[in-house]
Amino acid sequence: MMDELAKRYQAVRERITQAALQAGRSPSEVQLLVVSKTFGPDLVAQVAALGQRAFGENYVQEAVDKIAALRHVPGLVWHCIGPLQSNKTRLVAEHFDWVHSVDRLKIAQRLSEQRPAHLPPLHVCLQVNIDGGATKAGVAPAETLALAQAVAALPHLCLRGLMTIPDPVDGFEQQVAVHREAQRLFEALQAALHWPQFDTLSMGMSADLEAAVLAGSSMVRVGTAVFGAR
Numbered sequence: 327m328m329d330e331l332a333k334r335y336q337a338v339r340e341r342i343t344q345a346a347l348q349a350g351r352s353p354s355e356v357q358l359l360v361v362s363k364t365f366g367p368d369l370v371a372q373v374a375a376l377g378q379r380a381f382g383e384n385y386v387q388e389a390v391d392k393i394a395a396l397r398h399v400p401g402l403v404w405h406c407i408g409p410l411q412s413n414k415t416r417l418v419a420e421h422f423d424w425v426h427s428v429d430r431l432k433i434a435q436r437l438s439e440q441r442p443a444h445l446p447p448l449h450v451c452l453q454v455n456i457d458g459g460a461t462k463a464g465v466a467p468a469e470t471l472a473l474a475q476a477v478a479a480l481p482h483l484c485l486r487g488l489m490t491i492p493d494p495v496d497g498f499e500q501q502v503a504v505h506r507e508a509q510r511l512f513e514a515l516q517a518a519l520h521w522p523q524f525d526t527l528s529m530g531m532s533a534d535l536e537a538a539v540l541a542g543s544s545m546v547r548v549g550t551a552v553f554g555a556r
Contacts, residue, residue, distance in 0.1 A: 331369070331553070335360075335376050338532075338551050345539035356539055359405055359528070361549030363388065364556050367395040373552065374399050382426075382547050384408030390421050407489070407528075407547060409463050416440045424449040426489040426528050429465045434477045441482035448482060451489040451528050456508045459493050467511050471518055478521055485519075487526030487544070488512050494533070501534045505541030512542070 339358065346353040362370045363384040370381060370392065382405040383389030393404055405424040410433055418425055419440035428434050428450045441448050452473055455464030465473050470488070478485040488511065492504045512527045530538020532551040539546065550556065 331372055332376055334554065335373060335378065335552050338535075338548050341535060341551075342539065342546065345536040348536075349540045351539070355544060357545045359407075359545050359547045360552050361407065361531075361547050362392070362553070363408070363549065365549075365553050367392050369553060370396060371399055374402060379403055380405060382407040382549075383422075386410075386414045386417050390417055393421050412436060419448060420445075422448065424451070424486070426451040427453045427463065428477065429453045429455075429463055429473075431473060431476050434473075434480055434483060438480035438482040447484040449484050449486045449526075450477060451487045451526055452477065452485075453489045453491070454508065454511065456490045456511070457492045457504055462491070462493070464490070467507075470511060471515060474515055474519060474521075474524075478519065478524075484523055485521060487524055487528065488515070489528035491531075492529075498537055501537035502541050505529055505534075505538045505543065509542035 342356050342358060343353040346356050359380045359382045360373055360378050361382040379401050380403045384407055396402060403423045405426060406418050406422045407426045410427050415433060415436040419437045420442055437448055452470060453464040454467055454470055455462045474485060477483060490508045495501055495504060508529055516524055526545055527543050528545040529543045530546040532548050535546040
């Protein structure tokens, strides 16, 4: 099992390396976030043993239990990437290092208020509904700057960038086009905010990471390509 896991993990790392080189970028510019939702602590520990440190979780209670079970593993960084409801913000503020799914000010305010004083600021990305999907979470692109300015002013958060989950589209060029929309918005916000820590564009998953890297992603979120089918 470990051999198969290691092969899949190395294959994903190689995909990122090749995608970056083909885009004229350094592979070091693209971080791999391994999405570990529904997979147990033992499997996460095996991937950590391969050198991976950043893990993404969608389900807050499952993640909190997993974080506790893996406290003995040094250097793990936990990212909350799932939809965030008000009744879960305290758990997230207390246990996670990053949140990718902030899409309204109320959630950001609660995270800031509930972040324990002994912990460093919580890194946050704003989730943007970049392709306007009717059932999708995320702030509208036109409203992103105002939200970013408000979040950047909160005391216990560090605004790091944007996250997108566009609907699947057919063909590589269409994938790139959607991701380029997010990259243009990201650059516009960088110019408007003058916020040096605003450096993260979280986009791309197992099926479209090459297109996302070509379009400028700095963090790809990959689960099934590493762990196998859920």
